[in-house]
Amino acid sequence: MRTGIWLVGARGSVATTSIVGALALRAGLAEPTGCVTELPELRSPSLPTFADLRFGGHDVVTIPLVKKAEALAAAGVLPARLVAAIPDQLATVESEIRPAPADLPPTEMIAAVVADLTRFRDRYRLDRVVVVNVSTTEPAPPSHPAHAGLSALDAALLAGETVLPVSSTYAYAAFTAGCPYVDFTPSTGARLPALAELARQRRLPYAGHDGKTGETLVKSVLAPMFAMRHLRVRTWSGVNLLGGGDGANLAEPAANAAKSASKQRVLGETLGYVPQGRTRIDYVDDIGDFKTAWDLVTFSGFLGTGMRMEFTWHGCDSALAAPLVLDLARLTAAAHAAGRVGPLTELAFFFKDPFGTGSHSLAEQWGALRGLVRQLDTGTGQDGGSRAVDA
Amino acid sequence: MRTGIWLVGARGSVATTSIVGALALRAGLAEPTGCVTELPELRSPSLPTFADLRFGGHDVVTIPLVKKAEALAAAGVLPARLVAAIPDQLATVESEIRPAPADLPPTEMIAAVVADLTRFRDRYRLDRVVVVNVSTTEPAPPSHPAHAGLSALDAALLAGETVLPVSSTYAYAAFTAGCPYVDFTPSTGARLPALAELARQRRLPYAGHDGKTGETLVKSVLAPMFAMRHLRVRTWSGVNLLGGGDGANLAEPAANAAKSASKQRVLGETLGYVPQGRTRIDYVDDIGDFKTAWDLVTFSGFLGTGMRMEFTWHGCDSALAAPLVLDLARLTAAAHAAGRVGPLTELAFFFKDPFGTGSHSLAEQWGALRGLVRQLDTGTGQDGGSRAVDA
């Protein structure tokens, strides 16, 4: 199953780490640590192999991929020896990264993206291309009536109105080009009724939002622990210190608000009540790509006795995110092949702010993910078409 | 279902907190925080209510229960107002705590315990008595051929040989008296083939070992998180600082070794490999009943990038343990009533070192526990008769 992965934000840290990692895995130079689809429980013939993957993408900056990779190596995110070992493969991907169309009327912007996606699919004779948004987090856009349905949206776009944020413009273009869409960021992406309608119309699956890589990952196992033990969480406060490009952007209040909100969702939905406290994101340039998060949880136990727990997480965000990007692209490709349409709620395992109303407990999300893979495996042998009927 | 809870170590911190808490719950003076059998998902008509419970026990010390409770209140483990509110109820329990038989030949020791249990059951016309060991952790005993089977064991006991540690002597007596047995400590308890044989013969269930209340509880959700994310745990080191009676005893190298071993089991079994590092238990008298545990986990992610997490847990051990003692007694009573025989592996949720070969992931253990409760519920409606025969 020849599969394209089209990265919006292709020269960013997450994208570059994903690309270098996939190329290194294909070349047998690295272990698939961090790739959950390579765990025995999830390995599946229905997924494209690393050798099946081809990369392309858009970005607004022009730093060469290899320079970005070297910068990441210098920062300890990637081993320098891997970057040095795959110059030709990186050059090939470089040639598939296009300048993000900009300063165009909405319909032309969409058409330009569709053209880029189609050319990419054709050139490599790919079975499908999955578009993954790993670009800079946007502020939440103002709501607009045109978001409510596809015909209203199309009318507004034709009238030249800028009613969609960039992430949603990409989702629109992806669906138009027949591509599934994954949003790894907290941006709006496909999360609008009009776009859901478009995806259904084109019979495409999509997934999101906001990769769950650090503090929220830990929350998604600790909050259920408190719940299962009937311990009352009184306060949960957190601070995230991070540098890098993502950090710089999150220092913007609007993006910060979008991100902080998606980080707290797990607590309310797991515990059934919202404890006091908040999660802060602070940009500290010198911290670089290794984020430090600290959380304090105070809780009461039997007869009201007060207790506390704190944790510090010191993780490399890009190294945590990149394998998940590959997992998501592979799973979404297989779901598309199997005829799945609409939001892939079984991928909640990967997201801070997932589609669907399922549990935020990592263990339950893991169960759902295993269920999806089993379904894909069964589907593979049978017939994608018939399953499309059900979806 | 009138149910007795017979506590071995009845004047200890865990026992006293369990007793005060149950009496306060019965009097409507406290919330059942920390009692997992009071969660909506686990509440069940098959369990005895708090009003159904009666307490008795053995101890080697003579400090009055109310004095112990006041000391715990002064240390912040219990609210003083609760202790003050239930003087008569505490006096009733006081009258049911017997000096632990000692300095007797094994058969006489067993006979004395059996007599105490029988008298307690009769006096309160209890449907059953669950014996729960919350006494001081023993060193692991040397192995002995008489442990291998019941007839060999009986022969050795009749010959006056001391082949059983105290915890196992209590298990023997409990089974002989027709009582289920729960071991909340890492001691040997019912964990000998000869005793398993005796329990089967008497058609009794049992459970253990070593209540999972602090650091290991956290491990049982964090280790699966690393596993589910395919992150490679390289080292996991921990230190537990604790005072109190339990801490003083664990300062003894042999008891410490028993406890440390049961603390690491979760890692190997969850991860499938044993990371470097060890768990230490240090006695620091002044720390008192509020234990502090610190754990450092180093792990590698995608392309080998090194990361780390650390947590500090500051919990009141007795306040964490006591509601679980009540949960275990209630569940084991219901299992007995339902005719269950042998090790209750579905209670792994509660233990560091559980019976059975099931998962050490807290979420999977939770699933098993829910399964047990559903089974007990169904049993209640369907087929009370056959169970009545066993009970």
Place this chain on the structure above:
Amino acid sequence: MRTGIWLVGARGSVATTSIVGALALRAGLAEPTGCVTELPELRSPSLPTFADLRFGGHDVVTIPLVKKAEALAAAGVLPARLVAAIPDQLATVESEIRPAPADLPPTEMIAAVVADLTRFRDRYRLDRVVVVNVSTTEPAPPSHPAHAGLSALDAALLAGETVLPVSSTYAYAAFTAGCPYVDFTPSTGARLPALAELARQRRLPYAGHDGKTGETLVKSVLAPMFAMRHLRVRTWSGVNLLGGGDGANLAEPAANAAKSASKQRVLGETLGYVPQGRTRIDYVDDIGDFKTAWDLVTFSGFLGTGMRMEFTWHGCDSALAAPLVLDLARLTAAAHAAGRVGPLTELAFFFKDPFGTGSHSLAEQWGALRGLVRQLDTGTGQDGGSRAVDA
């Protein structure tokens, strides 16, 4: 040396803890833990004894002192037995707490405070009264030309203009009544040229600002450690989680800004450069009187190698502040007796944002404090008058 301590904010947590503690010390019911003037190196015959102290003050709330003390005891800030042991002494202080004058033209407000101070001094035939501001932190006021000199200030006050924040109004009144003034808060207090002029005119000493009790105290020893070892601090980020009355007020952005600024001063002045990062204060009601602060310091060592340190401080703010309030009042009283005039820069040891340009290293501040005490001791034997000439 009969000494009055007049507390602005007399019903607050810090004030109440100071009062209860001083009464308990006088009654021989407690140890002077936390009182630095009771250390062998600083004990001095020139200081008033605990038996010499009398308390009064102003507040805008009317909660009885004993109720406030009981609430603090319930929260674990004070031992309940101490509060119960000194009912009569508390009643005496209660009778000396006046409603804070409010809604009056500035000159009348000042006159009212002067009258209260004078009556208090006369009633107890006190040698002197030290006014200590422990009331709610104010936002930083806008600057005003009348702050620059005493005659401009007096003109504005006479014209009925509200040019002084409350803390400075109290300082004005204190000086007018011949009382030294200590500001334990980050509010403006005596920190205006016009008030410095008034203090000089009345030959009075004063001290401030912002008691150094938690995270900043730790900074004042850690920052010099990095400096003395020639290690380069790259980032220093902190978060303070606190509840209580002070926390609620600091949740106000303006007060928060005033406090955060005084918290970072130590870094720039000790290191000679300002590392990246910031200090946050978050109000979390349920945290109560026990504040938790977490700081992360990243630094580089030899050949640029990156390293890090983090600390968590879990302190009871009022219990840390109260003994310092007593120390400050005793030292300032002795300095007044010895004829000292103007800012007591040797008291920098106690403050986050001290008067003067001295070192922010706690050890050097300790040296200066010892110097002051030695000077007071010598002065005691001699003659306050002549020392007034030098000051």
Place this chain on the structure above:
Amino acid sequence: MRTGIWLVGARGSVATTSIVGALALRAGLAEPTGCVTELPELRSPSLPTFADLRFGGHDVVTIPLVKKAEALAAAGVLPARLVAAIPDQLATVESEIRPAPADLPPTEMIAAVVADLTRFRDRYRLDRVVVVNVSTTEPAPPSHPAHAGLSALDAALLAGETVLPVSSTYAYAAFTAGCPYVDFTPSTGARLPALAELARQRRLPYAGHDGKTGETLVKSVLAPMFAMRHLRVRTWSGVNLLGGGDGANLAEPAANAAKSASKQRVLGETLGYVPQGRTRIDYVDDIGDFKTAWDLVTFSGFLGTGMRMEFTWHGCDSALAAPLVLDLARLTAAAHAAGRVGPLTELAFFFKDPFGTGSHSLAEQWGALRGLVRQLDTGTGQDGGSRAVDA
């Protein structure tokens, strides 16, 4: 002032980092971060410059210096670019590292070391050679009557008895060759009356013991903070997790005991009492050269209120130690030049277990160090002649 630094353990991590760093500083390729003698307060014309330094040493292993340096670079201890930039300079040092004499009678061992030191001094026409012990920590040796005085020691050595541990044999040889001796390890070194006598006889200074680089450094500022604030430290517990060669050796119980003891000394001597708790050192191979130490301090404040502080230190031991090794060698060389004889107690700033009875407060040790440097400076201007006689 041409100065030799002779490193016992010259192929170890600390030695290699010291050598690479000094060569890089000489070549202008690095900043002197971590070198306290390069702080404005301590810079002194009396010290040898980096250009004045020449390196040699002994080791029992034969790994080439450049290989060891590359391994340290791979582990993140050193920048790889520095190692690559100084191949010739490293080769020169390589040629001066001798196999440590072994399996010889004591007098021959001493003679061999003396010969190596003398040849080294002569070949480079050095004014003096400072011997610095950075070899593996030894177990504390049994005491022996020959340690008490020089004549008894000489008699035992001549009789071929092995009464000195290796570190002391090196000290004996150093003194015999007219070289000052610094012990950066907790080993015995010059800490025997007989060796003190020898040093006095040869008019030589010496320094030690056990470089203060991590947890103990932090203790030496935090313990005085608690003391200066009259807060009562109740417990102080610590755990050090470290890998590397030093870690592997410290896993040996005897070396571990030697080290743990020197780590606790600061507490008792600073606080005036020994709080409960202990410091553990655990070897975790995978932790490598970056040690993690965690300490928990519980303390009580005013009226007995309990509080706590914890810190985590994540430092690169060799990067912390190496600049101090250079500082110590430069200061000891200057002290020798200035005619100082006997233990250099003013160097306590650098050591966990210093000579002398001075304060363990880092700030006071800093004061003593500044005093020493001022004295050396004055000596330089005044009375070079008399010192020339000694040198």
